[in-house]
Amino acid sequence: MIKVGIVGGTGYTGVELMRLLAVHADVKLEVITSRSLDGTPVADVFPNLRGVIDLAFSAPSTDAYKNCDLVFFATPNAIAMTQAEEILESGIKLIDLAADFRIKDIPTWEQWYGTQHACPGLVEEAVYGLPEMNRDAIRSARLVANPGCYPTAVVLALLPLLANKLVDPKTIIADCKSGASGAGRNANTATLFCEVTESVNAYAVSGHRHLPEIRQVLQLVDANADLVFTPHLMPIIRGIHATVYADATFYADATGPADKLQQVFEDYYSDEIFVDVMPAGSHPQTRSVKGSNHCRIAVHYLERSNKIVILSVIDNLVKGAAGQAIQNMNLMFGIDEQSALQAPGMLP
Amino acid sequence: MIKVGIVGGTGYTGVELMRLLAVHADVKLEVITSRSLDGTPVADVFPNLRGVIDLAFSAPSTDAYKNCDLVFFATPNAIAMTQAEEILESGIKLIDLAADFRIKDIPTWEQWYGTQHACPGLVEEAVYGLPEMNRDAIRSARLVANPGCYPTAVVLALLPLLANKLVDPKTIIADCKSGASGAGRNANTATLFCEVTESVNAYAVSGHRHLPEIRQVLQLVDANADLVFTPHLMPIIRGIHATVYADATFYADATGPADKLQQVFEDYYSDEIFVDVMPAGSHPQTRSVKGSNHCRIAVHYLERSNKIVILSVIDNLVKGAAGQAIQNMNLMFGIDEQSALQAPGMLP
Amino acid sequence: MIKVGIVGGTGYTGVELMRLLAVHADVKLEVITSRSLDGTPVADVFPNLRGVIDLAFSAPSTDAYKNCDLVFFATPNAIAMTQAEEILESGIKLIDLAADFRIKDIPTWEQWYGTQHACPGLVEEAVYGLPEMNRDAIRSARLVANPGCYPTAVVLALLPLLANKLVDPKTIIADCKSGASGAGRNANTATLFCEVTESVNAYAVSGHRHLPEIRQVLQLVDANADLVFTPHLMPIIRGIHATVYADATFYADATGPADKLQQVFEDYYSDEIFVDVMPAGSHPQTRSVKGSNHCRIAVHYLERSNKIVILSVIDNLVKGAAGQAIQNMNLMFGIDEQSALQAPGMLP
């Protein structure tokens, strides 16, 4: 059994980790910490876990994780970096679901996250936990930076194209739509039911923290890659829909560009269990991945404009957070990558 | 392996059966029929099942189920009754998720369902598939009438009280709120998104088909039981919230009526894995059982009016339909009652 | 022109007052106060009012309302009572949309609102602003206590029955469903989008502040009246649906009880422009009154149980708050009671 701790279990990624781990045959949840809820049974806060998780929240402390093989940080940004060194030195592996170890360039991180990095020394070691890019490195990692939700959806949409030089890497636009759970569980007027439902809006058009993360990952594949990234808030709980545009590097008079694109995607992801390339002409719905760890992708070619449009959907709390973290854990401990992640999406 | 067929797999109970059975270790799905979609892959209609269910719909026929040990009817009312005899005679067990075998009194059934019963001879044999009442009978049944969604929520709320003579059985009011998936997946203006969302209404106040079903079941426990039943449509996909009122037969000057009630419920359901009696003073949310087979119940005592108020929540597609059907199947085949039903509710 | 001030304009009743007053031909909005947003243009907070309301919030002060003929308090409970005397003494009329002047019995008020009443002397003078009960008194009032949202829906459902002695006044149950805007615009985890949507729950089953208010009003009509009141939270922005049950005092063998009930309601409300008695057998939807000042009511008679079931819907922000306040203002200033309240509900 893998003994697991969760730091900061009161948010949506925390409860999602618990929901998924509850059916993981090889995991024993040892400890869940929360400073504010020390002593409160987890199931009092999250009644879906009644009868499933019997732990109470405990205060975070040096000792709290001592029996763990792995600790997930489901905390706000800039927390994991203050404790990572001590935990890793105790021989405990760490997956950070926040952003502390995602950006390799420290000044860039500090600019976007507005604070000094407390642990720059570990940033280089940290493996970016996107298994579809870094599976081998994740297997041997002790510190994994779990990707952001938008980056997961956007990068998976673009990898086959950039790897095959099928798009001009400077023409990428990622118009992304996210459910409200991405904004977290903190009390906030802007994410009240009456503020979010029956409305749609863009936000952070001038720059969102996931932009430098996506750019960094894309540039590992093509050094010239860059993008415009526009996030939008949707009145749904779960789901990211990335609509990604890029100029094709071939032209419509070439033979069967649409068929070729379809084949490129199917080939690229033929061994990936959690990436589902849908049939040509498809329009994936976010609900098809609600609660599941899958990314569903469809690729379209627009002859008139010579543009490629990729539609990519994930559940931001699963493949965009807790599910991908468990996928990474499975890899780090050499067990079946799908463990606890087999359940299909919940539709309707 | 239990070899299973599903008749009428294109509705919400059909897809929910498939979602849940997909992770059932002891079940092999043999056949899914649909007259209108013969030949269409299931996953083309329900993309959440891509990579999980590889079958295509096939036309219903005498032969279709010949390899099955059990057939689920996820059809509209009045279909299973036309095929049940033939199926049972082939030695195949049958669970009907519709209403054909729920009502023991044939004239009552015919009055409420507006047609002649095609198979009255099997009605007496059919076991009403509420395991919390009829577990032993279900174990040996070959024909199970899976309960309606409202009846499941209401009956579980009342069983401990009626069995212990704690309420006046003639004073029951069940004010019930249901998600829209209960109305099915047929094209219908009244259940369009723009008609249902941002609105709430009662319906069938003068009489709903689930009323005689609830009455029949309650009268098995107390022959004098009767009730007023008011269903309401809520803008949620899944969930039933039953708010049940009844006059207490004891009075407030008795010692600790509220504590006693709490204890009665906890004792009554102490061995029931799928009924969760919440702490005194609780208000269960339907989302705490979203996707799960649990019924969560809280009991309140109002001293001033000497009324008992029971709050009972289920997922209408799971404990109110497909999940309970699988629970019944598990019992009929002598396997763990929880098989395929362990996953906690999806929150948020 | 009636010169109007609004105290506490940052909540949902505040913005709804402004939305409705913006098209009131006889009203000039003079001042809107908010301590926290002093100096911020109203339209920066509520962009629907851009180009319509040019005022900025100003700090509350003795002088702020000096040019007003009337001040609306759209504040939390226990604010208006601290300023009412001074305002009234300046010759300014006052409508309190909170609960400070609704309950005539001071100890009852203090028990339910958990604080000492700052201004008990004005409570007796205050007129309960339900025009369908108190139209004449409202016309000459200088202080109006605007009713709560639940009380408005429930009382309008019961007035014709109690006035005509058609129900046993001790058997009333009001099972009420409310949209989330009733919970206000303050940051609160419990009313986040992801906590409210796709879920339904009861709350305050053991006692809600609107219970003594409803009881007091009903007892003005029948001194023996009492009720069980259960509020529920629904995932809609606007709307209250009251499902009210009571035992009929006549019996089913009487001639045409259902027809008689229908007639009683139609007669009782024949002169009321904002109460719409729907045809027999109707099931009003909350969306039919979305944004409008109407209450739609349907009455059903259940012969078997000799129960009457009344369905009553309002928009909690309009007839349940801001609209009714404007209706009261119209009466107090002798102008057309419908001014600014003519727009039909927004459907879909």
Next chain:
Amino acid sequence: MIKVGIVGGTGYTGVELMRLLAVHADVKLEVITSRSLDGTPVADVFPNLRGVIDLAFSAPSTDAYKNCDLVFFATPNAIAMTQAEEILESGIKLIDLAADFRIKDIPTWEQWYGTQHACPGLVEEAVYGLPEMNRDAIRSARLVANPGCYPTAVVLALLPLLANKLVDPKTIIADCKSGASGAGRNANTATLFCEVTESVNAYAVSGHRHLPEIRQVLQLVDANADLVFTPHLMPIIRGIHATVYADATFYADATGPADKLQQVFEDYYSDEIFVDVMPAGSHPQTRSVKGSNHCRIAVHYLERSNKIVILSVIDNLVKGAAGQAIQNMNLMFGIDEQSALQAPGMLP
């Protein structure tokens, strides 16, 4: 009084026309036709109109509109074209809310709408009813083609840029999000509540009927204009959010490009009452225009990519359909352009 008829009043644009016209001081609604609902009171279908619209639907016929000054066609596509000639010859003006007269090139129309045009002779005469482009022509028109919802949002976002040559007209991408009311009120599995809520998806990526309409309108301003257009379905009733991208023709080293853009938009729309250019840096929400005839626009400049991003929101049923049709009617009859359109958006 302008005497008005509505053809096909059973859909969402029909009921929205009635909601808005109900408070129009200068309009008398004479007739509302529906073949299927002949004789049914309008208020039975749309209960929000009880007490407001006393008409019943009547069968469409040659005589039905004989007393009208103007007829609105709120019908499906390809209906108005079969009756327009006869109506216009009777001296009755006509506004078609469907697409029959929007596309000037008949073969293009026939290709996208899949049928032969019944009345090509009137297409040239028809005025495209976007007042911000064609106000004078609308004033003297007898036949107005009311714009599509997406085209309204996208064109208003681009007019100032194309008119001022500030974008490369071949680089336009319009990523648009629409509420479900745009799909109409016909029974359809794909737009059921349980299919639409809690999900987001793109549709018609390879080509949508509004694409040639947008292209035609943009090319009137810049003959080289073309675009990629991707519609998405959102789980909201009302609202379109257009996120429009285009390459700037100037560069970041120019002086204050962002300020200049803001000024260009403010100047361009300075006299337009229904176009609201929001402050620099804004992110308009669709709910800010819910029920109102406004289009709210914000413009952003991204220096790194030299892209302009315009955010444009409308209510698809108001400025995108019925409201704009009334605005056109007001112009055609020389009355205040804002008549019946003054109400602010309903927020929350």
